[in-house]
Every structure is written in structure tokens, then in C-alpha cells.
Amino acid sequence: MDATAAASSLRVPEPGGGAPEIRLEGVSKVYPDGTVGVAELDLAFAAGELSVLVGPSGCGKTTTMKMVNRVIEPTTGRILLGGEDVTRVDADRLRRRIGYVIQSVGLFPHQTVRANVATVPRLLGWDRRRTGDRVEELLTLVGLDPAVHGDRYPAQLSGGQRQRAGVARALAADPGVLLMDEPFSAVDPVVRERLQAEFLRLQETVRKTIVFVTHDIEEAVRLGDRIAVMSDGGHVEQFAPPAELLGRPANATVADFVGADRGLKRLAVTPVDPAGLEHPPVVGLDDGLAEAGAVLDRAGARGAVVLDRAGHPTGWLPAARATGAGTVAAAVVRDDAAVPLQAPLRAALAAILQSDAGWVPVLDGGRYLGVLTPTAVHTALRRSVHDPA
Secondary structure, eight states, X not given: OOHHHHHHHSOXXXXXXXXXXXXXXXXEEEOTTSOEEEEEEEEEEOTTOEEEEEXXXXXXXXXXXXXXXXXXXXXXXXXXXXXXXXXXXXXXXXXXXXXXXXXXXXXXXXXXXXXXXXXXXXXXXXXXXHHHHHHHHHHHHTTOOHHHHTTOOGGGSOHHHHHHHHHHHHXXXXXXXXXXXXXXXXXXXXXXXXXXXXXXXXXHHHOOEEEEEESOHHHHHHHOSEEEEEETTTEEEEEEOHHHHHHSOSSHHHXXXXXXXXXXXXXXXXXXXXXXXXXXXXXXXXXXXXXXXXXXXXXXXXXXXXXXXXXXXXXXXXXXGOOSSXXXXXXXXXXXXXXXXXXXXXXXXXXXXXXXXXXXXEEETTEEEEEEOHHHHHHHHHHHHHSOO
16 A cells, blocks of 8 residues: 555544554654754643643744644644544645634634634535534533624624634544643633633543643643643643652652742642531520520630531531520621532632631531631641642
8 A cells, every 4th residue: 555545544543432542653844944943842632622832932832733734834743633644634634624823813814703603514514403502512511602793793702702712623523632822811810710610611622632822820720630740842841740740750840830839730630629628616596695605614615617508508606606695607707718529629729818717617518517717728738748738
């Protein structure tokens, strides 16, 4: 079989065929003037995971990503998509089966949102009904009302809406792989955080194999299942889950890039540990103040968690207010702040800092488990550094 026939016989993963692993074996990019864009990389992006390439400008992260769909051709090495070498497959056919989202979105300005999202299904020869149903489904999935936004043009959308439409277009043919090049960097910080949260929710639903490029370590930590820190010359210094990257930087280059405040960044990737919860006295709204005071005296506690009749935290009772006649309901300091079990420590600490109680109740499916204190946050964070998840 000649080379042309061999190339045409190779299978390119079809839309909807699952999320494949992406493997780079000895992949490099060297330009005609001798400049090394990417050194010989050996990387595996796990199926269904979001892998982030992060590093300073010019380190080769975008070049690495673009070699996956052959927008840039590698100089050496193999790129395997679901076990097949993509360097031997027709490039245009390959790209139609890989979603691609860029910083400037890249929507066609003269086409409606519906037409933009339908671009790849049309190229693949989908019939009109199948294409229309998929467009409706995707717009709804990314939070754009088809009836409101479907017939608008890109110029009639906000920056965040355009970015959502770009994600919908990338997902339209149900590709197993999604490449994202700094997709949220062009919007303001508030919209960016909202888009990140929505994208995490979306990934929980679609579970694509995603390669995501950013220069922002905060974004990488928030979004990535694993993060590759790249340095000048296209080298990967460390490829690890966020908790490990922040807790155990492989070298000084990684430590410098993730920052001296990496301990604070770990708050975003370290979950609440039920073993670290404290259990102050608990009283009910209908309990008598004298009875509550006796409970606090026996425990030697400065305050009690107050639960309503359904067992939900509704505030706290300082020991100084647990005196006299009446019920706890008359003296409770109302505070309905609580965090769910497995919430990140960052969210828990934020809630603690806004509460006069000095703790935050932790719930498991609405059931009260105990409270998290600043001391417990510190203990959990130090434990995670020595034993990163």
C-alpha cells in the first residue's frame, strides 16, 4: 500500500465517538531560521480531562496546541489521537472533528448565531433538521436562549455572549477533542469568572478531552485537571494536578511561575475535609435560654450553633446572650452562611471571614455536620501540602 492509500485508510475519530486520549511522542517545532518553538515533548492528555498549558509568552504553549490539529505542522514526532497518528490524516478532515475556541472568538460577523454554530455540521453534510436540532441544543447548553439570541449577529452580542456562541460552535459536531486558546482573556474579570464557572459546569456534562492554553495560573488552577507548566524553548517543567503543582513545585522555575502565594492558591483546590470539622454545642431555636446557657457552661464554649426545626443552621448563640428568660430565637445572631461538604477551602475561608462567629457550618446534602474554623483551614492546607491529592 502506498503512502497516499495508507493515509486515506487511517481512521479519524468521528463526532460523538467519545473523548480520545491525545499523546505527543517526541514532538518538536523548529522554524527555518533555527528557532526552537517547542522542544521534543512527550505528553499524554487523558481522555475526558481538561489539560492546561500555562507559561510565559513565547514558551510554545499555543504552538503545542496548534500542532494537535495541524494548524502548525510538527517538525518531528508523532501526535496520536485515540491511537491514530494525526500527521498522516487529511488536515481539513481532521480539523472538522476537533473543536477550536480562540481568544477573539472568530465568529463570522455576516452570519447569525445560528448560522455560525451550524458551520461544521453543514461542512460534514448533516441534514437541515439534524443541524437545527443540534444548534438549539447547544445554544441552550451554553446559556443562550435560541429564541432570543439565535437570529442575532455577533455585533449584537456582549463579549461574554460571543464567547458562549464560540464554545457552542466548537461543540456543534460533538467532537471528542476541544482546543481552547486563551478563550476568556478578552472579557472583563467579572464576566470571565462567570464564564469559567459555566464552562466547568459544561465540562461536567460533555466530558471532552480539552487542551486549554492560558498565561494565567489562577485560571489554570481553577479549570485544569492537570497543568503543564512550560518554559522558554518549549520545555515542560512539570505536568501535574493543580494541588500537586502548588504543593510540590518540581523546580525553581515552576515555583517562580506559580508564585510565592501558591499556598493561598491551594485554597481553591483543597476541599473541606470532614475529619477536620469541629463540633461546638448545638441548640435549637425553641430551646430556653437558661437551658442553652447550661449547655454552654458544661462545654466551656463561647457559643453554640443554632439549628431551626428542620435541622438547618440559622445562626449562632454567643455565651454572653444565653441568659434570662425566653427562647434562643430571641437571642440568636442570625447568620445563614454555610458551605457544602467538599467545597474548596477558599469558599469556606471567605465565609468564615464574613461571620462574627469565627466559623462556618458545613452541610452534606443539607444535613449539618459541624463547623470549619480558621485553625482547621490551616491544618487542612498544611496536610494537603505534605500529601497532595
